[in-house]
Amino acid sequence: METLEYTDVNAHVVARCKEGDRKAQYELYKLYSKSMFNVAMRITNDYTEAEDVLQESFLSAFRELHTFKGDSTFGSWLKRIVINKSITKVRSRRLQVVPMEDHQDFADEGPEVDQEDLEYKVESIKKAIQSLPDGYRVVLTLYLLEGYDHGEIADILSISEATSKSQYSRARKKLLELIQEQSFFS
Amino acid sequence: MKDRLKDFVQAHREEFDSFAPRPDLWQDIAAELQQEEKKPVIPIETEQEAKVISINWHTAWRYAAAVALLVMVAFSARYYMNTQGASEAVATTQPVPLDKIAPELRQIETKYVRVIEKKKSELKAMGAGQVRFAELDSAYNELKKELYTTPNKEVLLQAMSDNLKMRIALLNQQLEVLENRSNVKAPARHETTNI
Numbered sequence: 001m002e003t004l005e006y007t008d009v010n011a012h013v014v015a016r017c018k019e020g021d022r023k024a025q026y027e028l029y030k031l032y033s034k035s036m037f038n039v040a041m042r043i044t045n046d047y048t049e050a051e052d053v054l055q056e057s058f059l060s061a062f063r064e065l066h067t068f069k070g071d072s073t074f075g076s077w078l079k080r081i082v083i084n085k086s087i088t089k090v091r092s093r094r095l096q097v098v099p100m101e102d103h104q105d106f107a108d109e110g111p112e113v114d115q116e117d118l119e120y121k122v123e124s125i126k127k128a129i130q131s132l133p134d135g136y137r138v139v140l141t142l143y144l145l146e147g148y149d150h151g152e153i154a155d156i157l158s159i160s161e162a163t164s165k166s167q168y169s170r171a172r173k174k175l176l177e178l179i180q181e182q183s184f185f186s
Numbered sequence: 187m188k189d190r191l192k193d194f195v196q197a198h199r200e201e202f203d204s205f206a207p208r209p210d211l212w213q214d215i216a217a218e219l220q221q222e223e224k225k226p227v228i229p230i231e232t233e234q235e236a237k238v239i240s241i242n243w244h245t246a247w248r249y250a251a252a253v254a255l256l257v258m259v260a261f262s263a264r265y266y267m268n269t270q271g272a273s274e275a276v277a278t279t280q281p282v283p284l285d286k287i288a289p290e291l292r293q294i295e296t297k298y299v300r301v302i303e304k305k306k307s308e309l310k311a312m313g314a315g316q317v318r319f320a321e322l323d324s325a326y327n328e329l330k331k332e333l334y335t336t337p338n339k340e341v342l343l344q345a346m347s348d349n350l351k352m353r354i355a356l357l358n359q360q361l362e363v364l365e366n367r368s369n370v371k372a373p374a375r376h377e378t379t380n381i
Contacts, residue, residue, distance in 0.1 A: 020223065020286045020287075021286075021287075022216060022219070022287055022337060022339070023337055023338075023339050023340075025216075025219070026212060026216070026337035029212055029215065033207060033211070033212070034203060034205075034206055034207075035203055037205055037206065038202065038203040038204070038205050041205045042202075047205075050207070051207050051208065051211060054207055054211065055211060055214060055215055055218075058215050059215060059218055059219065063222075120190075120191065120194040122198050122201045122202065125191075125194075125195065125202075126202060126204070143192075144191070144192055144195045145195060145199070145202055172189075172191060175191070176191070
């Protein structure tokens with residue numbers, strides 16, 4: 001199985017990193033910098049901030065490597081660092097993260113965008129994600145792209161699972177509207 | 187409810203990672219890591235001082251003096267050990283971080299330096315006087331400095347051992363020349379051979 005092999009290769013490199021081997025550290029950087037940068041980019045929506053996050057994340061990962069016990073893969077451990085730092089950046093911008101508490105109802109107001117009519121394109125989805133408000137964008141990308149479930153997202157953002165679910169469904173609806181708008185104007 | 191959007195995104199997951207950080211970001215990270223490794227003494231010092239200040243201003247100077255003394259002793263001990271171990275053919279090493287970065291280097295150095303020293307004393311026995319490798323030495327030092335910053339350690343180590351090998355080759359040549367000459371006439375005494 002591919003993932004199993006992947007973990008093994010990393011375990012060896014990670015062990016060398018723990019001894020401060022610069023070359024091993026560079027290997028991990030090469031392996032993960034691009035995907036981690038995209039994670040940071042999606043959450044912060046800002047190139048410079050994403051670069052800061054990437055640099056800080058690798059530095060603290062190498063510093064704190066002794067706390068990494070290997071019960072997850074190095075990649076998913078690093079990803080949590082990147083996500084946490086990205087979220088801190090977004091929050092420190094003091095932009096109002098879309099109010100998360102007052103959504104008790106699951107039923108979405110307004111007419112549902114008919115998904116079946118939409119033809120998805122990677123480019124238009126990416127563009128729509130970038131124009132979502134911060135709160136929506138964070139939940140939506142964590143769920144859609146980073147592969148976390150609502151329980152994990154609730155944990156990452158310190159919100160309830162129900163809030164994560166409703167926030168996602170609102171974000172998703174908004175996203176589909178944005179995609180539809182795009183296709184309307186193009 | 188089936189989430190068509192999620193299915194689509196999962197199917198095209200790779201295409202969503204389209205951004206890339208600037209290519210030299212690693213250099214910044216490596217530089218910072220280097221910085222952190224280089225200063226193991228300082229944090230202890232400031233920590234001690236901070237502690238003292240919180241206890242008593244009047245005795246602070248004693249602690250400061252003790253710390254300074256400790257640091258001096260540590261440095262001179264390190265310097266002493268360095269000069270003991272290092273060979274004159276290879277510039278003085280800074281063993282603590284280098285050993286971490288390239289533990290192989292120590293092995294390479296001892297291996298070649300032994301041969302170089304042997305050849306040198308042979309040359310001396312034949313009356314060639316001092317042999318110096320000015321250019322090779324400075325090249326070697328440059329390479330060594332680069333070891334701290336490069337991610338490409340293997341290439342550098344190769345270049346460094348080539349450098350050492352070249353010295354051996356030159357010494358061999360010189361030995362051969364002297365051997366031939368001594369067959370013809372008596373060897374010249376105490377001349378300095380500068381390669």
